[in-house]
Amino acid sequence: MIVENDGIADTLELRRESTLARGDVMGEICHHLAPFQVGEKPISGDTVIAKDLTIDSLAIMDMVMELEDRFDVSIPMNVVAEIHTVDQLADTILKLHARR
Amino acid sequence: MGLFDRHAGLLEAYRDVRTTGYDPFQIRMERVLSPTEAIINGRKTLLVGTNNYFGLTFDPSCMEAAIEAIRAEGTGTTGSRIANGSYNEHVALEQEIAEFYGKKHCMVFTTGYQANLGIISTLAGEGDQLLIDADSHASIYDACKMTQAEVVRFKHNDPSSLEARLRRLGDRPGNRVVVLEGIYSMLGDTAPLREFVDVCKKYNAYVLIDEAHSLGALGETGRGLCESTGVIDDCHFIVGTFSKTLGAIGGYCVSDDPDFDILRVTVRSYMFTASLPPSIVASVRQALKVVKAKPELRKQLWDNVATLYDGLAAQGFKLGPEHGPVVGVHLPDRMVAIGFWRAMLDAGIYVNVAVPPATPNGVSLLRCSVCAVHTPEQLQHMVEVMTGIGRQLGVIDDRTRRVVGGAR
Ligand SMILES: Cc1ncc(COP(=O)(O)O)c(C=O)c1O
Numbered sequence: 399m400i401v402e403n404d405g406i407a408d409t410l411e412l413r414r415e416s417t418l419a420r421g422d423v424m425g426e427i428c429h430h431l432a433p434f435q436v437g438e439k440p441i442s443g444d445t446v447i448a449k450d451l452t453i454d455s456l457a458i459m460d461m462v463m464e465l466e467d468r469f470d471v472s473i474p475m476n477v478v479a480e481i482h483t484v485d486q487l488a489d490t491i492l493k494l495h496a497r498r
Numbered sequence: 499m500g501l502f503d504r505h506a507g508l509l510e511a512y513r514d515v516r517t518t519g520y521d522p523f524q525i526r527m528e529r530v531l532s533p534t535e536a537i538i539n540g541r542k543t544l545l546v547g548t549n550n551y552f553g554l555t556f557d558p559s560c561m562e563a564a565i566e567a568i569r570a571e572g573t574g575t576t577g578s579r580i581a582n583g584s585y586n587e588h589v590a591l592e593q594e595i596a597e598f599y600g601k602k603h604c605m606v607f608t609t610g611y612q613a614n615l616g617i618i619s620t621l622a623g624e625g626d627q628l629l630i631d632a633d634s635h636a637s638i639y640d641a642c643k644m645t646q647a648e649v650v651r652f653k654h655n656d657p658s659s660l661e662a663r664l665r666r667l668g669d670r671p672g673n674r675v676v677v678l679e680g681i682y683s684m685l686g687d688t689a690p691l692r693e694f695v696d697v698c699k700k701y702n703a704y705v706l707i708d709e710a711h712s713l714g715a716l717g718e719t720g721r722g723l724c725e726s727t728g729v730i731d732d733c734h735f736i737v738g739t740f741s742k743t744l745g746a747i748g749g750y751c752v753s754d755d756p757d758f759d760i761l762r763v764t765v766r767s768y769m770f771t772a773s774l775p776p777s778i779v780a781s782v783r784q785a786l787k788v789v790k791a792k793p794e795l796r797k798q799l800w801d802n803v804a805t806l807y808d809g810l811a812a813q814g815f816k817l818g819p820e821h822g823p824v825v826g827v828h829l830p831d832r833m834v835a836i837g838f839w840r841a842m843l844d845a846g847i848y849v850n851v852a853v854p855p856a857t858p859n860g861v862s863l864l865r866c867s868v869c870a871v872h873t874p875e876q877l878q879h880m881v882e883v884m885t886g887i888g889r890q891l892g893v894i895d896d897r898t899r900r901v902v903g904g905a906r
Binding site for chain 2: 476
């Protein structure tokens, strides 16, 4: 896309700055989940949080609270209940963040 | 998958617990002797885990009131307030509780659990936002499963965490309802209520506070944390229970909202269960009179709390953050907690054991609840017993006694 108008280019630039990088979100989630990793199997986007790891439901909710504050979004409990994989969690955070 | 397979993890944990010989979840009081003593496993046992904060279960005036009510009106109401009608005494009890708080309206429920379940899930409906403390009681969490509202948790006792969540809602439509507890039931800590109320005012949110463990214990006249922090008028809904300080069973919610009574025909846990029997209503009405007439019970309770809390702190036990009628003793893990609990029972002292997932942050606790009518000697004896067991189990230092108490 060719952007001729400088004003628009500035806006795009600004928006890009406030956009959250998926890698950052994934990194933060993996950081929180690392203590619950089982064996050598690395945590990836496909990891089913409540099943593939040793984390219990209360600890999941506490992790969500940390992520909420890290990325300044709120994830309602009914939304958390629908999240199964690391990818889904990251997508939810990105979506809520973009909607702010 | 079998019906019970999903509980495999819990079954295993439960089996662990029972290997100690006693099952803490199936303790049998063979005979209850008084608010502070019962026969358990054939021996006289000191009770320090009953939530019986004022010891009113055996108050002669409350017992007489209950007996008279049974003679006059029978053993049960056999139906709900809505379908089968109220007794005069239900209405009188509601008026008396409303008056006690200086609020216009009161609804009485058959348990405190049902009060929270029904009120919270109904107050906040579709399009509204419910904000709850992370360490909320199960009845509050269960209400959250039933509500159509959006539910968000904030960090325990952290007004700035609540504020962040209210701020994020921005100008989105919907009522905000914030749920707090006066004294938290596991560690006995109180909410920073004034700070919470300030945040709620700033964001125009309703405040609901559950004073289950603080009724009687806090406030100049025993109304709870809302009274001791001077914010009764800012608490839109106050919930409580008759099952602790008032020594019976039942729950209530008071409010000044002019439309409050509509909840009588919308809250399902009020509509579709039998109302409190006459004997309970009578003993609760009398218990409330005793709470008002005998402020010395509150002083005795806090004196006893100091004896137990400071005594344990001086021995190096890690306790909940502040003095309170609930004294939570931190232990390193589930098995030590169960072992400690069992050793105490063998020594003739009953407390509660609380282990994950029923506890916040995965902590394992002995949960003690103090009674106004415990004698100082009973509690000093308890400190000695716990010190001995604590040393044997390596939970506290074997030799050196700490010099300074841990009361903060
Ligand atoms: C904070 C809190 N709320 C509500 C309840 C429920 O009270 P009830 O025993 O009347 O159902 C309890 C008691 O376990 C509690 O600790």
